[in-house]
Amino acid sequence: MKADVAAQTRLLELAGVDAEIGRLDHQRRTLPEHAELAEAEKSVQSAKDAVVKAETQAGDLDRDIRRIERDVEGVRARTEKDQALLAGSGIGARQASELQHELDTLARRQGVLEDEQLDIMEQREAVGMDLQHAQRTLDEAEGAVAAVTERRDTAVADLDAARAGRDRAREGLLPMVPEDLLADYQRRREGGKVGAGLLREARCGACRLELDRTFLSQVRGKPADEVVHCEECGAILVRTKESGL
Structure with a gap:
């Protein structure tokens, strides 16, 4: 030829x-921000999982607290009713004895429920702190993703602008060959x-x-x-x- x-x-x-275009394309593919973003997104997912876990635990404990509150209210209502009957007139000794026995049982039951309620409320407080910590971690992780994404997008835009300039230079050379x-x-x-x-x-x-x-x-x-x-x-x-x- x-x-x-x-x-x-x-x-x-x-x-x-063409060599410059190749280098720019390689830089774009291998920007460190790509790997940083992938790690940051993993951290976000991990933080979201922690938030969901804490929210689930908090929801379960809240249901337990409401259940115990209903049980305590039921015991108190029964206690008040029995006390009213016991204080009333016209009851025999046997019925009075049975009412007193039931009141003693109700008192013990209320004590057990209140202890359980206190324990669950302490657990709920601890889980609440865990949830707050998990949410702060998620907020920080999402902030990191936003920051890395911004840096990545800026770097990509700079490389794309440089690539466009090289593409124009290439187009200008082609008719000369x-x-x-x-x-x-x-x-x-x-x-x-x-x-x-x-x-x-x-x-x-x-x-x-x-x-x-x-x-x-x-x-x-x-x-x-x-x-x-x-x-x-x-x-x-x-x-x-x-x-x-």
């Missing part, structure tokens, strides 16, 4: 722009390879490998407008005054 020396030199500019030469360059770039490199100090600018003397001798004998390829990586080997041939 033949191509004007100036057109081949344009390939070096194009390869440089003949179609057949550009097609050859693009084929070389398939699979993530470098399409063109400068021959300098017996090394290919694409793969950075030192080239064989016999190959360099063959290149030296080719016309300046002859398109040559690196024997190592296949990239278009651009020759300029820097090549030292």
Whole structure:
């Protein structure tokens, strides 16, 4: 293939722009904020789980407290009724004895219920503190997610702006390269390879490998407008005054 020396030199500019685009894309994919955000989101989920757990425990204890309160009220109501009967006239000794026995039983039952109520209320207080702590942790975790997201979005926007600038530069270079030469360059770039490199100090600018003397001798004998390829990586080997041939 033949191509004007100036057109081949344009390939070096194009390869440089493509290399910058590749670096920008790699930076965008590997921003540390991506990993930070993933960890921060895990922390949010963990904190949400802790809040749900504490809320569930608090709800269960609240139901227990209400149940015991109803039981205590029932015992108190029965106690008042029995006391009223016992204080009234017209009851026999046997009934009085039975009422007194029931009152004693009710008193013991009320004592047990009040002890249980106190214990559950203490548990509820502790769970309430756990819930407050879990909610604070969740708020902090969500704040961290927001902060990392903002930093990530800013970094992505900067990289996208730089990428857009490189895309415009690339579009400006494409018309300066003949179609057949550009097609050859693009084929070389398939699979993530470098399409063109400068021959300098017996090394290919694409793969950075030192080239064989016999190959360099063959290149030296080719016309300046002859398109040559690196024997190592296949990239278009651009020759300029820097090549030292």
